[in-house]
Amino acid sequence: CEDCGKSLIGECKLHGPLIRAKDRIIPSRARLTLPHYLTLRVLELRAGNQQILGVFAKKVIQKRTQFGPYVGQLSTKLTRYDESRLVLQVLKDGGKYFLDTPNEDCGNWMMFVRLARNQEEQTLVAYQHCGEVYFTTVKPIEPHTELKVWYAADYAKFMEASAVFIKEESDVCPLPPVAKEPVDPWICSSCRSSFATFALLESHQCIHKDRV
Numbered sequence: 001c002e003d004c005g006k007s008l009i010g011e012c013k014l015h016g017p018l019i020r021a022k023d024r025i026i027p028s029r030a031r032l033t034l035p036h037y038l039t040l041r042v043l044e045l046r047a048g049n050q051q052i053l054g055v056f057a058k059k060v061i062q063k064r065t066q067f068g069p070y071v072g073q074l075s076t077k078l079t080r081y082d083e084s085r086l087v088l089q090v091l092k093d094g095g096k097y098f099l100d101t102p103n104e105d106c107g108n109w110m111m112f113v114r115l116a117r118n119q120e121e122q123t124l125v126a127y128q129h130c131g132e133v134y135f136t137t138v139k140p141i142e143p144h145t146e147l148k149v150w151y152a153a154d155y156a157k158f159m160e161a162s163a164v165f166i167k168e169e170s171d172v173c174p175l176p177p178v179a180k181e182p183v184d185p186w187i188c189s190s191c192r193s194s195f196a197t198f199a200l201l202e203s204h205q206c207i208h209k210d211r212v
Contacts, residue, residue: 028103028105030101030104037057037058041053057142060141060143061141062137066137067124070088070126072106074092074099075100077100085113086151087159090128114149115148116149124150127152
Protein backbone atom coordinates (compact mmCIF):
# COMPACT_ATOMS: atom_id res chain seq x y z
CA CYS A 1 0.00 0.00 0.00
CA GLU A 2 1.53 3.32 -1.07
CA ASP A 3 -0.36 5.22 1.64
CA CYS A 4 1.01 3.32 4.63
CA GLY A 5 4.19 2.03 2.95
CA LYS A 6 3.55 -1.65 3.68
CA SER A 7 3.62 -4.78 1.52
CA LEU A 8 0.38 -6.65 2.21
CA ILE A 9 -1.25 -9.91 1.16
CA GLY A 10 -4.68 -8.82 0.02
CA GLU A 11 -6.37 -5.49 0.77
CA CYS A 12 -5.06 -2.85 3.16
CA LYS A 13 -7.23 -2.91 6.29
CA LEU A 14 -6.53 0.77 6.92
CA HIS A 15 -6.95 2.29 3.44
CA GLY A 16 -9.21 -0.32 1.80
CA PRO A 17 -9.11 -1.95 -1.64
CA LEU A 18 -7.61 -0.50 -4.80
CA ILE A 19 -9.83 0.98 -7.46
CA ARG A 20 -9.63 -1.53 -10.30
CA ALA A 21 -9.61 -0.23 -13.90
CA LYS A 22 -10.61 -2.82 -16.50
CA ASP A 23 -9.24 -3.02 -20.05
CA ARG A 24 -11.55 -2.05 -22.87
CA ILE A 25 -13.28 -5.08 -24.42
CA ILE A 26 -12.12 -5.58 -28.02
CA PRO A 27 -14.58 -7.22 -30.45
CA SER A 28 -13.44 -10.52 -31.95
CA ARG A 29 -12.14 -10.78 -35.52
CA ALA A 30 -15.39 -12.43 -36.62
CA ARG A 31 -17.53 -9.58 -35.25
CA LEU A 32 -15.30 -6.89 -36.77
CA THR A 33 -15.77 -8.38 -40.27
CA LEU A 34 -19.59 -8.01 -40.16
CA PRO A 35 -20.79 -5.81 -43.09
CA HIS A 36 -22.42 -2.55 -41.96
CA TYR A 37 -25.86 -3.55 -43.29
CA LEU A 38 -25.91 -6.73 -41.16
CA THR A 39 -26.21 -7.06 -37.39
CA LEU A 40 -25.81 -9.78 -34.76
CA ARG A 41 -28.65 -10.52 -32.34
CA VAL A 42 -28.65 -12.69 -29.23
CA LEU A 43 -31.41 -15.26 -29.75
CA GLU A 44 -30.85 -17.36 -26.65
CA LEU A 45 -28.72 -17.36 -23.51
CA ARG A 46 -27.70 -20.84 -22.39
CA ALA A 47 -25.91 -22.20 -19.32
CA GLY A 48 -22.47 -20.72 -18.69
CA ASN A 49 -23.52 -17.42 -20.29
CA GLN A 50 -23.26 -18.99 -23.77
CA GLN A 51 -24.91 -16.76 -26.36
CA ILE A 52 -26.76 -18.19 -29.37
CA LEU A 53 -26.39 -15.57 -32.10
CA GLY A 54 -28.07 -14.93 -35.44
CA VAL A 55 -27.21 -12.64 -38.37
CA PHE A 56 -29.98 -10.24 -39.42
CA ALA A 57 -30.38 -7.77 -42.30
CA LYS A 58 -30.62 -4.08 -41.42
CA LYS A 59 -31.89 -3.15 -44.90
CA VAL A 60 -32.97 -4.91 -48.11
CA ILE A 61 -30.31 -7.21 -49.57
CA GLN A 62 -30.97 -8.11 -53.18
CA LYS A 63 -31.05 -11.57 -54.70
CA ARG A 64 -27.70 -12.95 -56.03
CA THR A 65 -25.62 -11.04 -53.48
CA GLN A 66 -22.48 -13.03 -52.74
CA PHE A 67 -20.71 -13.21 -49.36
CA GLY A 68 -17.35 -14.76 -48.70
CA PRO A 69 -15.14 -16.54 -48.77
CA TYR A 70 -15.82 -18.25 -45.45
CA VAL A 71 -12.79 -17.93 -43.17
CA GLY A 72 -11.74 -20.93 -41.09
CA GLN A 73 -8.82 -23.19 -40.27
CA LEU A 74 -8.24 -26.25 -42.46
CA SER A 75 -8.50 -29.32 -40.25
CA THR A 76 -8.98 -33.07 -40.58
CA LYS A 77 -11.51 -32.95 -37.73
CA LEU A 78 -13.78 -30.39 -36.11
CA THR A 79 -12.79 -28.95 -32.73
CA ARG A 80 -16.07 -27.03 -32.42
CA TYR A 81 -19.44 -28.43 -33.45
CA ASP A 82 -22.73 -26.53 -33.29
CA GLU A 83 -25.90 -28.27 -34.43
CA SER A 84 -27.38 -24.93 -35.55
CA ARG A 85 -24.52 -24.20 -38.00
CA LEU A 86 -23.52 -25.84 -41.27
CA VAL A 87 -20.55 -28.20 -41.31
CA LEU A 88 -18.31 -27.04 -44.17
CA GLN A 89 -15.57 -28.91 -46.04
CA VAL A 90 -13.34 -28.05 -49.00
CA LEU A 91 -10.98 -29.81 -51.38
CA LYS A 92 -7.37 -28.66 -51.02
CA ASP A 93 -4.41 -30.30 -52.80
CA GLY A 94 -6.43 -33.46 -53.35
CA GLY A 95 -7.51 -33.74 -49.71
CA LYS A 96 -10.85 -33.07 -48.04
CA TYR A 97 -10.65 -30.71 -45.05
CA PHE A 98 -13.07 -29.16 -42.59
CA LEU A 99 -13.32 -25.38 -42.29
CA ASP A 100 -12.92 -25.27 -38.52
CA THR A 101 -13.67 -22.19 -36.38
CA PRO A 102 -12.74 -23.09 -32.77
CA ASN A 103 -13.22 -19.47 -31.68
CA GLU A 104 -14.29 -16.07 -33.02
CA ASP A 105 -10.72 -14.98 -33.79
CA CYS A 106 -10.26 -17.85 -36.26
CA GLY A 107 -13.16 -16.99 -38.57
CA ASN A 108 -15.26 -14.22 -40.06
CA TRP A 109 -18.89 -13.22 -39.50
CA MET A 110 -20.16 -16.07 -41.69
CA MET A 111 -19.52 -18.47 -38.80
CA PHE A 112 -22.58 -16.95 -37.05
CA VAL A 113 -25.03 -17.75 -39.88
CA ARG A 114 -27.41 -20.49 -38.78
CA LEU A 115 -28.66 -23.33 -40.98
CA ALA A 116 -32.12 -23.24 -42.56
CA ARG A 117 -34.63 -25.79 -41.29
CA ASN A 118 -37.05 -25.47 -44.19
CA GLN A 119 -37.54 -23.83 -47.57
CA GLU A 120 -39.42 -20.80 -46.22
CA GLU A 121 -36.64 -19.59 -43.93
CA GLN A 122 -33.69 -20.29 -46.27
CA THR A 123 -32.17 -17.09 -47.64
CA LEU A 124 -28.65 -18.25 -48.57
CA VAL A 125 -27.06 -21.13 -50.47
CA ALA A 126 -23.55 -22.40 -49.63
CA TYR A 127 -21.24 -23.67 -52.36
CA GLN A 128 -17.57 -24.35 -53.05
CA HIS A 129 -15.52 -22.53 -55.68
CA CYS A 130 -11.74 -22.80 -56.18
CA GLY A 131 -11.24 -24.33 -52.75
CA GLU A 132 -13.28 -21.65 -50.96
CA VAL A 133 -16.85 -21.59 -49.62
CA TYR A 134 -19.23 -18.73 -50.47
CA PHE A 135 -22.80 -17.86 -49.47
CA THR A 136 -25.16 -16.29 -52.05
CA THR A 137 -28.67 -14.98 -51.48
CA VAL A 138 -31.41 -16.96 -53.22
CA LYS A 139 -34.09 -14.28 -52.78
CA PRO A 140 -34.32 -10.63 -51.62
CA ILE A 141 -33.83 -10.40 -47.86
CA GLU A 142 -36.07 -7.92 -46.07
CA PRO A 143 -34.91 -5.82 -43.08
CA HIS A 144 -35.02 -7.62 -39.70
CA THR A 145 -34.91 -11.01 -41.48
CA GLU A 146 -32.38 -13.57 -40.29
CA LEU A 147 -29.88 -14.90 -42.82
CA LYS A 148 -30.09 -18.71 -42.93
CA VAL A 149 -28.17 -21.07 -45.19
CA TRP A 150 -28.25 -24.56 -46.69
CA TYR A 151 -26.04 -26.42 -49.17
CA ALA A 152 -26.30 -25.95 -52.94
CA ALA A 153 -27.20 -29.15 -54.85
CA ASP A 154 -23.66 -30.09 -55.91
CA TYR A 155 -22.18 -29.10 -52.56
CA ALA A 156 -24.82 -31.20 -50.75
CA LYS A 157 -23.56 -34.26 -52.68
CA PHE A 158 -19.97 -33.38 -51.76
CA MET A 159 -20.97 -33.05 -48.10
CA GLU A 160 -23.13 -36.22 -48.33
CA ALA A 161 -26.11 -34.20 -47.10
CA SER A 162 -29.74 -34.01 -48.19
CA ALA A 163 -30.70 -31.99 -51.26
CA VAL A 164 -30.96 -28.23 -51.09
CA PHE A 165 -34.41 -26.82 -50.23
CA ILE A 166 -34.51 -24.12 -52.91
CA LYS A 167 -33.60 -25.26 -56.41
CA GLU A 168 -30.64 -23.36 -57.77
CA GLU A 169 -28.39 -23.84 -60.78
CA SER A 170 -25.72 -26.43 -59.98
CA ASP A 171 -22.94 -24.04 -60.99
CA VAL A 172 -23.23 -20.79 -59.06
CA CYS A 173 -20.85 -18.40 -60.76
CA PRO A 174 -19.01 -16.20 -58.22
CA LEU A 175 -19.42 -12.97 -60.14
CA PRO A 176 -20.44 -9.56 -58.78
CA PRO A 177 -24.18 -9.57 -57.95
CA VAL A 178 -26.57 -8.54 -60.73
CA ALA A 179 -29.91 -6.89 -59.98
CA LYS A 180 -32.66 -8.90 -61.65
CA GLU A 181 -35.70 -7.50 -59.91
CA PRO A 182 -36.62 -4.15 -58.35
CA VAL A 183 -35.61 -3.70 -54.71
CA ASP A 184 -35.60 -0.78 -52.30
CA PRO A 185 -32.92 1.73 -53.36
CA TRP A 186 -29.63 2.29 -51.53
CA ILE A 187 -29.45 5.92 -50.34
CA CYS A 188 -26.26 8.00 -50.08
CA SER A 189 -26.05 9.54 -46.59
CA SER A 190 -24.14 12.57 -47.94
CA CYS A 191 -26.32 13.76 -50.83
CA ARG A 192 -29.42 11.49 -50.56
CA SER A 193 -28.99 10.16 -54.12
CA SER A 194 -30.51 6.69 -54.65
CA PHE A 195 -28.91 3.69 -56.35
CA ALA A 196 -30.26 0.32 -57.47
CA THR A 197 -27.37 -1.72 -56.03
CA PHE A 198 -24.97 -1.48 -53.12
CA ALA A 199 -22.01 -1.68 -55.53
CA LEU A 200 -23.18 1.49 -57.32
CA LEU A 201 -23.58 3.25 -53.96
CA GLU A 202 -20.03 2.31 -52.93
CA SER A 203 -18.64 3.67 -56.22
CA HIS A 204 -20.59 6.91 -55.73
CA GLN A 205 -19.33 7.32 -52.14
CA CYS A 206 -15.74 7.09 -53.39
CA ILE A 207 -16.39 10.33 -55.31
CA HIS A 208 -17.33 12.09 -52.05
CA LYS A 209 -14.13 10.81 -50.39
CA ASP A 210 -12.00 12.04 -53.32
CA ARG A 211 -13.54 15.52 -53.08
CA VAL A 212 -12.83 15.69 -49.37
